[in-house]
Amino acid sequence: MKSIPVSTTINGDPYEFLCAPDETLLDVLRNRLNLTGAKEGCGTGDCGACSVTLNGRLVCSCLVLGAEAEGAEIATIEGMADGDELHPLQRQFIDHAALQCGVCTPGILVAAKSLLERNPDPTDEEVRYWLAGNLCRCTGYDKIIRAVQAAAAEMRGA
Amino acid sequence: MAFDEYQKRDFKQVGTRVRRPDGVDKVTGRAMYGADATAPGMLVGRILRSPHAHARIKSIDTSAAEALKGVKAVLTGADLPVQDEDFIRDVQDNCMARNKALYDGHAVAAVAAVDAATARAALKLIKVDYEVLPHVTDVDVAIKPGAAVVQDGRTLENVPAGMSENLTSHCEFGHGDPEAGFARADKIIARSFRTAATHQGYIEPHAALANVTSDGKAELWCCTQGQFYVRTLCAAIMGMEASQLRVTASEIGGGFGGKTTVFIEPVALALSRKAGRPVKIVMTRDEVFRATGPTVHTSMDIRIGMTKDGKITAAEAHLRYSGGAFPCGTVDMGAQAAFAAYDLEHVRTYGWNVLTNRPKEAAYRAPGAPQAIYAVESVVDELCQHFGLDPIEVRLKNAAKKGTKSSYGPTFPDIGLVAILEAAKAHPHYSAPLAPGQGRGISCGFWFNFGGNSCVSMNINTDGTVGVTEGNPDIGGSRASISLMAAEELGIDYDRVRTIVADTSSLGYNDVTDGSRVTFAVGLATIKAARDAIRVMRGRAAKIWGIEEEAVDWKDGAAIPAGPNAGKFPPMTLAEIAAVSFETGGPIAGHHEVNVDGAGVSFGVHIVDVEVDKETGATKVLRYTVFQDAGKAVHPSYVEGQMQGGAVQGIGWALNEEYIYGADGRLQNPGFLDYRVPVASDLPMIDTVILEIPNPGHPYGVRGVGETGIVPPLAAISNAVSRSAGIRLSELPMSPPRVLRALGG
Numbered sequence: 035m036k037s038i039p040v041s042t043t044i045n046g047d048p049y050e051f052l053c054a055p056d057e058t059l060l061d062v063l064r065n066r067l068n069l070t071g072a073k074e075g076c077g078t079g080d081c082g083a084c085s086v087t088l089n090g091r092l093v094c095s096c097l098v099l100g101a102e103a104e105g106a107e108i109a110t111i112e113g114m115a116d117g118d119e120l121h122p123l124q125r126q127f128i129d130h131a132a133l134q135c136g137v138c139t140p141g142i143l144v145a146a147k148s149l150l151e152r153n154p155d156p157t158d159e160e161v162r163y164w165l166a167g168n169l170c171r172c173t174g175y176d177k178i179i180r181a182v183q184a185a186a187a188e189m190r191g192a
Numbered sequence: 193m194a195f196d197e198y199q200k201r202d203f204k205q206v207g208t209r210v211r212r213p214d215g216v217d218k219v220t221g222r223a224m225y226g227a228d229a230t231a232p233g234m235l236v237g238r239i240l241r242s243p244h245a246h247a248r249i250k251s252i253d254t255s256a257a258e259a260l261k262g263v264k265a266v267l268t269g270a271d272l273p274v275q276d277e278d279f280i281r282d283v284q285d286n287c288m289a290r291n292k293a294l295y296d297g298h299a300v301a302a303v304a305a306v307d308a309a310t311a312r313a314a315l316k317l318i319k320v321d322y323e324v325l326p327h328v329t330d331v332d333v334a335i336k337p338g339a340a341v342v343q344d345g346r347t348l349e350n351v352p353a354g355m356s357e358n359l360t361s362h363c364e365f366g367h368g369d370p371e372a373g374f375a376r377a378d379k380i381i382a383r384s385f386r387t388a389a390t391h392q393g394y395i396e397p398h399a400a401l402a403n404v405t406s407d408g409k410a411e412l413w414c415c416t417q418g419q420f421y422v423r424t425l426c427a428a429i430m431g432m433e434a435s436q437l438r439v440t441a442s443e444i445g446g447g448f449g450g451k452t453t454v455f456i457e458p459v460a461l462a463l464s465r466k467a468g469r470p471v472k473i474v475m476t477r478d479e480v481f482r483a484t485g486p487t488v489h490t491s492m493d494i495r496i497g498m499t500k501d502g503k504i505t506a507a508e509a510h511l512r513y514s515g516g517a518f519p520c521g522t523v524d525m526g527a528q529a530a531f532a533a534y535d536l537e538h539v540r541t542y543g544w545n546v547l548t549n550r551p552k553e554a555a556y557r558a559p560g561a562p563q564a565i566y567a568v569e570s571v572v573d574e575l576c577q578h579f580g581l582d583p584i585e586v587r588l589k590n591a592a593k594k595g596t597k598s599s600y601g602p603t604f605p606d607i608g609l610v611a612i613l614e615a616a617k618a619h620p621h622y623s624a625p626l627a628p629g630q631g632r633g634i635s636c637g638f639w640f641n642f643g644g645n646s647c648v649s650m651n652i653n654t655d656g657t658v659g660v661t662e663g664n665p666d667i668g669g670s671r672a673s674i675s676l677m678a679a680e681e682l683g684i685d686y687d688r689v690r691t692i693v694a695d696t697s698s699l700g701y702n703d704v705t706d707g708s709r710v711t712f713a714v715g716l717a718t719i720k721a722a723r724d725a726i727r728v729m730r731g732r733a734a735k736i737w738g739i740e741e742e743a744v745d746w747k748d749g750a751a752i753p754a755g756p757n758a759g760k761f762p763p764m765t766l767a768e769i770a771a772v773s774f775e776t777g778g779p780i781a782g783h784h785e786v787n788v789d790g791a792g793v794s795f796g797v798h799i800v801d802v803e804v805d806k807e808t809g810a811t812k813v814l815r816y817t818v819f820q821d822a823g824k825a826v827h828p829s830y831v832e833g834q835m836q837g838g839a840v841q842g843i844g845w846a847l848n849e850e851y852i853y854g855a856d857g858r859l860q861n862p863g864f865l866d867y868r869v870p871v872a873s874d875l876p877m878i879d880t881v882i883l884e885i886p887n888p889g890h891p892y893g894v895r896g897v898g899e900t901g902i903v904p905p906l907a908a909i910s911n912a913v914s915r916s917a918g919i920r921l922s923e924l925p926m927s928p929p930r931v932l933r934a935l936g937g
Contacts, residue, residue, distance in 0.1 A: 054309070070228040071221020073445070075395040076477040080864035083395055111221035120219065128215035131829035134668035134837065136218030137225055137396040137445025162872040169864060171393050171446050172668060173833055174840030175872040 042103040044069070045113025053100035060084045062100035063110060071111035071140045075169065082168030085141035086110045092148040094167075111140035114147065122185040123147055132181035134172035142168045146182045154190050158183065198886045198893045205680040206892060209829045212672040213690060214443070223443045226399030226415030231470035234401070235264055235304040237463050238311040239456065239473070240318050241483060242293030242300050245327035245549040245857025246340065249291055249320060252301055256317035262310035265467035266318070267302040272462060273431055278346075280428045282518045286552045287429070287458050293322070294342060294517035295549045296858040297482025304463040304471045327549040327857040331491045331514040332386075334358040334548045342517050342547035351544075358547040360519040365527050365600045366540035373506025373538030377497025381574050385567040387906070387924040388850030389489035389514075392556050393841070393869045396445020397480045402460035403470040408432070410464070412439045414457050417447045417665055418704030422454055423696045429458040430465070437461075440695040441665040448841070449555030450485040452704045481862035486851055487556035488513040488522050489548075490563045498575045502586040506538040507531050507599075511564055514546040515553030521545070522553060525560035525640075528600035529903075530568050533587070533609060533636040533795060535596040549857055555706060557838060558639045558899035562845065562906050566924065569635040569907030574920060583634050583911070584617045584797075608821030608885035609636070609795040615881055616797045621817045630803045630814065631916025637796040637903030641896040642707025643788035646717040647700035650678065650725050652780040656767025658682060660691040660718060663702030664710045668837075668898070669830035673711045674718050676826055677892065681722035683749030684766055700785050708896025711826055712887070713788035719891050725782025729769045732776040736769075737761050790889020794896060796820035798839060798904035804917040806935055809928035811847055811913055817879040818904075823887040823895030831897050836878040838901020844870045845902070846909040850925050 037052040044067070053062050058077075063069040063086070072095055075081035079094040086095045087109045088102070114121045123143050126132070133139045142165060149156060149164040156164070161182050162175070170178060217223040254266040269290035275281035289298050301318050305311040326340035333339055334356065341357045348361045374380055400414040410432065416422050419441040427434050444451060456473040464471040475484070493510040509530045513523035523543035530541050541564075576583045591613060596604045616622060616634065626632060649661040660678050664670065675689040682689075703709065730744040733751035737744070743758035744751050750763035773780050801815040818835040825831040848868045852860045861867045886893025906924060914920045919934040 064227075069221075070224075073225065073396065074227065074474075075397070075445075076864050078477065078863055078865065081395055081477075115220055120216070124216075124219035127219050128211050131209070131212070131669065131827075131833055133215070133218055134830070134833055135394070135396070135444060135446040136214070136223055137394075137443075139218050140221045143219060158877075159873075162875070166871045166873040169393075169395055169869060169871065171395055171448070171841070171869060172837045174836035174838075174870075174878045175875055176836045176878045177829070177833060179872065179877070 038101045040101055040104050042106050042108060044108045045110060055101060057100045058096050059098040059100050059103055060095040063095060069110055069112050073137055073140065082145060083138050083141040085144040085168065087144065087148055092145055111144055114143060121147065122188045123182065126181040126185040126188065130177050130181035130184060132173065132177040138168060138170045142170065142178060150186050150189060154186060156186065198888050198890060203680060205676050205686050206824065206826050207828065209827065210672055210676065210686050212669050213675065214666065214671060225396055225445050226442045227474045229401050229413045229442065231401060231403055234470045234472050235306060235467055236308045236311045237302060237304045237460055237471045237473035238315055239299045239459065239479070240301040240315045241479065242289065242296065242298040244293055244322055244324050245296050245329065246325040247293045247322040248325060249289060249293060249300060250323055251321045253319040254301065257303055257314040260310065260314050260317060262306040263303055263314045264469060265304040265463045267459065267462050267466060272429060283425055283453060284429045284458065286518060287455055295551050297479065297551060299459065299483065302459050302463055304467045329548050329550055329853040329857050331489055331512050331546050331548060334514065334546050335512060342549055346519050346547065359544050360547060361545045363524045363527050363543040367597065368538030370506040370508050370538045370540050374497040377505040378500040379575060379578055380495060380497040381571050382493065382495040383571055383922055385492045385494065385570065385922045387490045387563045387566065389486040389550065390556065390845050390849040391481060391486045391867065392448035392450035394446030394448060394450060397475040397477060398456055398484060399474040400457045400460040401470060401472040402464040404461055404465040406468065408436055410437045410461060412437065412457060412461060413442055414439065415442045415444045415451060417444065417451045417667065417706055419696050420663060420701045421704045422457055425454045426458050426461055430461050438695055438697040441693060444665045444667055447667055448557045449559060449706060452555050452706050455484050477864065478862045481867060482859050483551055485554045486551060487559065488515050488520065488553050488563065489851065492564065492567045494567045494571045496571045496575060500579050502579065502581045502589050504534060504536060504590045507534065507536055509541040509564060509568065511541065511543045512546055513543065513560065514548045514550065516550040517547060518552045519545060520553045522560040526564035529561035529638055530564035531599035532638040533592055534590045534599065535592045536599055539599045541599065557841060557902040561639055562842065562903045565637060565903050566906035566910065570910055573907065573911040584613055584622070587636060588613050604793065605888050606885060607793055607795060608883055611883050611885055612795055612797045612819045612821055615883060616799055616819045619817060619881065621799050621815060626801060629916060630801055631912045631914065632799065632801050633908045633910065633912030633915060634797060634799050635904035635907035635911065637798065637900045639708060639794050639899035639903065641712065641791035641794050642709035643713045643791040644703035644709050645701050645787050646713045647702050647785045648714060648717040648721040648783060649699060650721040650782040652725055652766065652770045654770050654773060656688065656770050658684065658689045660689060661694045661699055662691060662714050662718065663694050663699045664705045664714050665693055667705050668833060669827060670710045673826040673830065674714060677715045677718050678722055681719045682726065682766060708794065708898040709791065712791050712890055712894050712896045715826065715894055716788055716890055717784045717786055720784035721782040724784055725780060728780050728782065729766065732769050732773065732780065733764045735776050792823055792887030792889055792895040794821060794900040796900040796904055798908045800908045800912050802909060802912040802916050804913055804931060806917065809932035809935065811926060811931065813843055813876060815876055817881065818901060819881045819883065820897060820900055821883045821885050821895060822897045823890065824884055824893040825882050826894060828882060831882055832880045834897045835880045835901045839878050839905055840870050840875060842902045842905025843909065846906045846924060846926060848925050848927055
């Protein structure tokens with residue numbers, strides 16, 4: 035199979051890469067661009083550990099082809115902090131002990147940021163349903179919900 | 193008082209909710225997990241797996257795969273040494289089948305190629321000639337004489353002749369005369385239960401990167417709960433000396449017991465040795481389900497007698513656990529844990545291990561305990577319902593306490609069960625009104641807790657900061673807890689301590705991160721390493737002051753004269769002593785190596801409210817409260833996290849999770865879509881109440897907290913379902929179809 039040249043934008047920076055026609059965006063990010071923050075937990079879109087946004091839409095990057103990134107704007111966990119300044123969600127996750135092993139954390143943070151961009155003042159139930167596609171096996175979700183709500187309040191200036 | 197023993201003290205650092213040292217790496221995507229590492233010239237390794245539940249491997253033709261361009265090595269069981277010792281042979285045969293494939297998904301061959309596409313193509317070119325054999329995947333079928341035999345010749349002497357060869361071992365625990373006790377009961381209830389195998393369900397699939405060089409040295413990077421044990425197993429399989437194999441544990445994306453052994457690690461090493469290049473293997477989720485982990489699936493008979501005022505007169509359990517295709521000792525832990533919460537005059541438990549054509553069991557959080565305790569707590573609850581007694585009162589009436597001869601032998605020292613039950617009884621949750629159709633259930637839980645081999649080095653840096661080197665992968669915040677204990681003992685701020693997890697060449701042997709041992713045992717070794725460093729620093733201060741070492745004390749992070757006779761010197765801080773260490777004798781370090789005993793047992797009680805939807809059979813968890821004894825909660829947030837995470841894994845086990853095998857012996861649901869773990873929208877908040885009844889065997893009173901939380905949910909939810917829907921189920925999970933059938937739908 036002939037490789038496909040792709041030009042795209044990731045976390046605001048221009049990127050160019052070659053990928054196979056059947057290569058997932060997740061594999062491109064991890065294996066070609068060394069952006070290993072997105073994780074492969076299942077490869078079938080069931081766990082959300084590979085969550086990124088593609089043109090503002092929350093997607094499982096294991097279900098997107100690398101070639102689909104052509105001309106797109108992609109945001110990954112690596113772009114969430116502003117230099118040394120953690121995003122409020124990142125800081126609140128640490129302060130609330132909302133991670134244990136941490137392998138689901140990048141995906142959950144990307145998903146939670148995507149929620150708060152749409153709904154800055156969600157109910158607990160809205161947070162739970164939005165994050166229902168992100169599996170966490172360590173925490174039982176309790177501290178994750180609290181951390182997201184704390185970040186939402188902080189971002190609203192509440 | 194012995195050096196290890198608990199001494200009451202006012203804590204300054206321990207018990208605070210500090211930020212974990214690996215937090216920033218983990219929220220920015222920088223933390224390096226198993227699959228995140230690369231090496232120059234790295235090949236991709238992939239594994240061919242049996243599609244049959246049970247088959248003789250007549251031959252494997254790898255010639256076409258070897259001839260494919262880009263393939264650098266092909267491996268089969270014939271490439272690995274013949275092992276004499278049963279245990280290591282089982283581990284090796286599970287990683288790569290030798291003569292028989294013993295379950296659907298059993299590895300039969302592996303390739304290393306320049307990229308994943310070539311490796312996948314090569315697997316398709318390997319021709320395995322199988323002779324399909326009769327199989328058995330159900331524990332109750334496997335014990336019948338005449339059942340398909342999974343492996344012959346594995347039965348221990350304590351199994352009577354004439355039984356199925358799948359019964360490999362037997363155990364028995366207890367005391368008194370159960371029949372005499374049953375004779376005094378006003379009511380005896382005997383019930384049979386079954387529980388499905390469940391998977392630990394860690395989100396990170398197994399991953400290993402091996403680099404074996406032609407001079408016989410090897411590096412292995414992998415996600416594991418115990419890099420030293422990985423070294424032991426891989427060195428045996430590879431015929432290597434421990435010193436030549438350095439194993440580095442990556443950050444670990446969950447384990448829960450499932451990453452306490454090896455699966456792909458020896459395969460990656462063997463491929464690397466054969467190919468002469470680094471090889472990385474990352475499992476797919478399908479492989480994780482089919483070939484790693486699950487816990488035992490069980491069949492159990494429980495019989496309990498009770499007087500009408502709620503006193504248990506006798507108790508008996510017969511447990512049949514299957515840990516898959518290899519002998520497994522998990523039933524011993526179930527048979528010991530079953531009645532641990534009760535002070536019984538007459539108790540007996542019997543356990544049997546059974547072989548089935550399923551993957552080799554790996555530990556899963558409190559291995560063996562949730563199943564047996566589910567069955568026991570269900571029958572105790574049914575007796576409470578029969579007599580109209582309060583379930584907490586009945587448990588208080590029969591509770592194990594200090595001085596109780598436990599059902600498995602030892603006499604308990606200070607334990608927290610009565611305090612936990614009292615706290616649960618007094619909690620607002622227990623008396624909150626329920627709406628019609630809702631039901632409330634409770635259950636006790638128990639885990640032994642482990643200690644074990646632990647080795648800690650502590651370096652006092654010249655700028656007054658401290659580096660702690662320990663050898664246990666941090667699975668849920670343990671580096672923060674270890675740093676807190678080091679800071680507490682040294683008398684300095686938490687921020688001045690950094691704890692790292694060492695590779696196998698940098699520290700002595702440490703047992704696996706399992707059994708809730710790390711905060712307890714590694715914490716104890718850390719405290720002693722700090723005391724060792726303090727001894728050195730007292731000596732340095734004594735030298736500077738020109739007095740005897742015995743005349744120097746340590747207080748609040750500084751050396752001080754022991755009394756007026758020692759002389760008048762202002763306190764000399766750790767930083768001040770460290771700054772001049774090169775002039776007073778050289779670098780300062782403390783260390784400690786120990787095989788820790790004295791892990792205090794752990795009890796918990798859970799209260800849950802549920803509502804069963806009688807149209808769909810779905811059970812909704814409405815409210816949940818966990819009560820558990822932590823001894824001393826070193827980092828309360830992560831103690832709560834263990835309690836919450838364990839409870840939710842138990843909720844998944846109770847309501848949804850199960851390995852489903854078809855008539856063909858193949859696993860039907862090897863993915864997260866069909867093996868359904870709890871998601872955020874399934875759950876309420878999980879409230880926690882931490883009790884602190886100090887463990888007499890730890891200087892700070894610490895008990896392990898990781899395991900117990902998964903034990904009570906199974907029965908607590910079953911008991912709540914019984915009160916919500918009027919149906920008493922005896923099989924897990926209580927999935928909607930099963931609940932509907934019980935409702936007569």
